[in-house]
Amino acid sequence: MKKIYLARHATTHHAQKEQQDRDRPLTTKGREEAYWLGQKIKDVPPSIIISSSAIRAIETSEIILEILDSDILDPSILDRGIELVRIPELYLAPSQIILRNLAKLSNKHETALLVGHNPGLSQFLFDISGPSSDRTALQRVYGGLPPAGFGILKSNLENWTDLTKINTGLEKIYYPGE
Numbered sequence: 393m394k395k396i397y398l399a400r401h402a403t404t405h406h407a408q409k410e411q412q413d414r415d416r417p418l419t420t421k422g423r424e425e426a427y428w429l430g431q432k433i434k435d436v437p438p439s440i441i442i443s444s445s446a447i448r449a450i451e452t453s454e455i456i457l458e459i460l461d462s463d464i465l466d467p468s469i470l471d472r473g474i475e476l477v478r479i480p481e482l483y484l485a486p487s488q489i490i491l492r493n494l495a496k497l498s499n500k501h502e503t504a505l506l507v508g509h510n511p512g513l514s515q516f517l518f519d520i521s522g523p524s525s526d527r528t529a530l531q532r533v534y535g536g537l538p539p540a541g542f543g544i545l546k547s548n549l550e551n552w553t554d555l556t557k558i559n560t561g562l563e564k565i566y567y568p569g570e
Contacts, residue, residue, distance in 0.1 A: 394549055396494065396560075397433055397505040399456075399542035400513055401448040402426045402568075414446040414483055425540035425568045426452045430459025432542070432566060438505040440475040442493060444482035446509070452540070453507045484509050487516040497552040510536050517543050517562060524561030532565040540568040 402422035407413055418426065429452070437460045443453040457476055481489055490512060497504055506513075514536045521530055533543065547560040 393502070394547045394552065394555075395436060395438075395503040396545040396547065397438060397503070397542055398490075398513055398517060398545065399429055399452070399505060399507050400510055400537040400539055401444070401446070401452045401507060402429070402455075403539040404448040417447050418451045422448070422452070422539065423455060426455035427459060428568060429540055429542060430456040433505065434460055436503055438474065438501070438503040440477065440497065440501045441505045441507065442477045442479055442482065442497075443507040444485070444509060445478045445480040446483050449482070449507045449509070450478060453505075456505065456507075482506070482508050484512065486512045487519045490516040491520065491555065495553050495555055499551055501552075513537055517545075517565075520545065520555070520557055520560050521562035522557040522560050526561070526563055529562045529565045532567075533562075537565075538567055542566055 402425035403419050404416040404422055405419050407416055441453050441457060443449045453476055457474055460474055479493055482493060485508060490506065490508065514533050517533045543565045544563045545560055546563055547555060549555060549559050
């Protein structure tokens with residue numbers, strides 16, 4: 393059984409003059425949201441965090457990682473450390489790229505967190521959520537994940553390469569502060 397957390401990056405500053413979109417940092421509110429994300433997933437922490445290379449996604453991932461490293465409940469994960477992998481192609485990635493990157497994960501990882509962007513992240517949640525999905529959770533995705541919104545997927549697969557809609561269900565969607 394694999395568990396996947398899919399989180400949209402937290403709230404960011406608007407782009408400054410001449411600033412690239414991928415270089416926008418988190419706001420104070422965004423840092424608080426990232427902290428909240430870490431608190432929400434610490435009971436079943438991922439062994440790997442894969443993140444877009446955008447500053448806002450990296451900052452979100454690093455804050456989550458800091459929370460998980462400081463308050464980890466599973467000593468076996470602490471011994472291994474939680475991997476943080478930055479993947480440039482996840483920046484504004486469509487659903488197919490998200491699936492391809494999850495399918496590349498090592499099977500040693502039972503739980504993974506992917507930090508990315510809309511609209512691809514919300515579309516991926518629709519594309520991968522099979523018949524066992526919670527309908528209320530699925531309906532919450534229709535408006536798109538807000539900053540720091542995240543979904544929890546469970547899949548009864550053994551190999552990440554077998555990740556499909558048939559074996560994966562959306563369990564829950566959380567908005568910041570819930």
